[in-house]
Amino acid sequence: MRIAIVRNYDDTGVINRFGQPCPDEYRPGGTVESVMAALQEGGHETLLCEGDKGLLAALERFMPPEPQARPSGFVFNAAEGIQGEYRYTHVPAMLEMAGVPYTGSSPLGHGLAQDKVVAKRLLRDAGVPTPNFRVMRRGTESTGDLRFPVVVKSRLEECSLGLQLVHEPAQLRHAVEGTVTQYGQDALVEEYIEGREIYVALLGNGELDVLPLVEQDFGDRETRLFTLEDKMHTAVTELQTICPAQIGSKLATMLRDISVATFRACQCRDYARVDLRIDSSGQPFVLEINSMPGLSTTSIYALAATTAGHSYSSLVNRILDVAHRRYFGIGIPYANTRRIATGFFRHSGGPS
Numbered sequence: 001m002r003i004a005i006v007r008n009y010d011d012t013g014v015i016n017r018f019g020q021p022c023p024d025e026y027r028p029g030g031t032v033e034s035v036m037a038a039l040q041e042g043g044h045e046t047l048l049c050e051g052d053k054g055l056l057a058a059l060e061r062f063m064p065p066e067p068q069a070r071p072s073g074f075v076f077n078a079a080e081g082i083q084g085e086y087r088y089t090h091v092p093a094m095l096e097m098a099g100v101p102y103t104g105s106s107p108l109g110h111g112l113a114q115d116k117v118v119a120k121r122l123l124r125d126a127g128v129p130t131p132n133f134r135v136m137r138r139g140t141e142s143t144g145d146l147r148f149p150v151v152v153k154s155r156l157e158e159c160s161l162g163l164q165l166v167h168e169p170a171q172l173r174h175a176v177e178g179t180v181t182q183y184g185q186d187a188l189v190e191e192y193i194e195g196r197e198i199y200v201a202l203l204g205n206g207e208l209d210v211l212p213l214v215e216q217d218f219g220d221r222e223t224r225l226f227t228l229e230d231k232m233h234t235a236v237t238e239l240q241t242i243c244p245a246q247i248g249s250k251l252a253t254m255l256r257d258i259s260v261a262t263f264r265a266c267q268c269r270d271y272a273r274v275d276l277r278i279d280s281s282g283q284p285f286v287l288e289i290n291s292m293p294g295l296s297t298t299s300i301y302a303l304a305a306t307t308a309g310h311s312y313s314s315l316v317n318r319i320l321d322v323a324h325r326r327y328f329g330i331g332i333p334y335a336n337t338r339r340i341a342t343g344f345f346r347h348s349g350g351p352s
Contacts, residue, residue: 001332002063002073003044003320006051006091006102007032011082013052019084020184023161031296032078038316039076051079051091056098063100070328075102076320080292086111086156088292103323105291109267113291116188117155119266123286126265128258130286131277133190139176143169147191151225154179155186158290165192165225193277193285194224198245200259200274201293201304203318205326208263208347210256211304215245241300243307255284260347262289270323273301 008022009032036046047062049055063073075095081087088110095102105113113119123130134146135155143150152164152175161183164175172189179187197218201211217240218224247255259274266289273293277285293301297312305315321331 001044002047003039003076004047004049004059004062004073005032005036005039005076005078006049006055007078008051008080008082008087008091010050010052013050013054014082015053017083021083022081022087023157023183031294031299034297034312035076035078035295035316038313039320041313042317042320044320051094052082055091055094059098059100071099071101073100074320074324075100076316077102077104078292078295080158086114088114101323101327103270103319105269105272106267109269110291112266113268113272113289114156114158116153116288117186119289120188120190122265123262126261128261128265128286129284131190131193133188136172136176136187136189137180139173139187143172143189146189149192150189151192152176152179153188153190154183155188157183157185163225193279193287195277195279196245197224198247198255198276198278198284199300199304200255200276201271201301202259202263202268202274203271203305204322205269208260210259210347211301212244212307213247213252213255214300214304215242215247217242241303243303251278251282251284256347258284258286262286266291269326271301271319 011022032048036048039046047058049058059073059075063071066072077091077095079091081090084090089107092102092105092110093107096107112122117133117135120130120133132146134141134143148169149165149167150172152166152172154161164179166172166175176187176189197216199214199216201214203209203211219237219240221237255276258276262274263272268289268291271293273290275287275290277287279285293299295301295316302312302315306312310318324330324332
């Protein structure tokens with residue numbers, strides 16, 4: 001099958017430079033090259049494309065329409081946007097309009113997950129525990145019943161951009177103003193949950209595979225947050241991850257159920273990663289859901305998959321197969337991939 005891997009690396013393919021730019025921290029390293037190699041190993045013909053104004057013309061050349069037949073190709077979407085609001089939605093919206101099937105969440109799913117405030121309201125309505133929060137623009141708004149310390153973060157960004165731990169109300173205004181000024185958006189202020197940090201990788205749609213749980217080991221670090229420096233591997237001390245996380249069966253089942261409920265509440269598709277904290281009493285709280293989690297060979301998602309028995313190549317091809325099944329009701333029979341079930345927890349339920 002023809003597979004176009006769509007990314008955003010070059011930000012020049014726009015009509016105007018206008019709107020909030022995508023931060024440089026989003027720019028992928030070698031992830032898309034690894035994905036492309038995995039798809040080639042699966043027997044696919046590949047093309048690397050920029051998710052910009054020239055995308056649809058490039059796709060039409062690579063996968064020309066076939067009258068009265070299903071589309072002649074597929075997009076593996078790794079595009080995080082160039083500029084403007086809700087950037088994860090931009091490429092999927094273009095593909096929806098052009099009738100091109102693709103991996104991952106729809107524009108709606110990406111928008112709900114990317115907006116941390118909307119996501120938390122959806123979780124709260126669905127009965128999923130998430131830290132108490134407020135939305136602020138100045139930092140002088142009433143904190144109501146918020147308990148300090150609190151975490152301040154940008155409403156729409158990823159990679160822990162704008163992440164700050166605030167211990168006293170007097171520090172809040174400065175933190176909020178800094179986030180709002182730098183990223184041009186509201187600040188999310190939520191109660192800090194002291195405890196274990198767990199990541200749950202999900203794969204599928206109507207029936208979800210829950211991969212082995214991953215724990216972030218903060219060691220003896222005083223500030224127990226997964227920062228931008230940690231994610232960019234520029235921190236003084238490199239954090240370690242534990243997979244599978246050493247968690248009792250009852251709590252593990254609760255974490256899986258909560259994560260699946262989060263996936264469904266935010267209308268995600270194909271694959272996602274849920275980030276949680278467990279407080280000292282054993283109560284889990286969902287921090288956020290990543291509708292397009294990092295897929296580098298060293299990513300948390302890949303670690304969970306390899307612990308389950310996947311190779312990196314079989315993981316990437318499995319994501320493609322899951323998306324193909326969602327569109328057409330069948331997997332990809334001619335791809336050189338195989339389903340490896342070892343280590344998965346299968347979670348059934350209604351359609352996502």
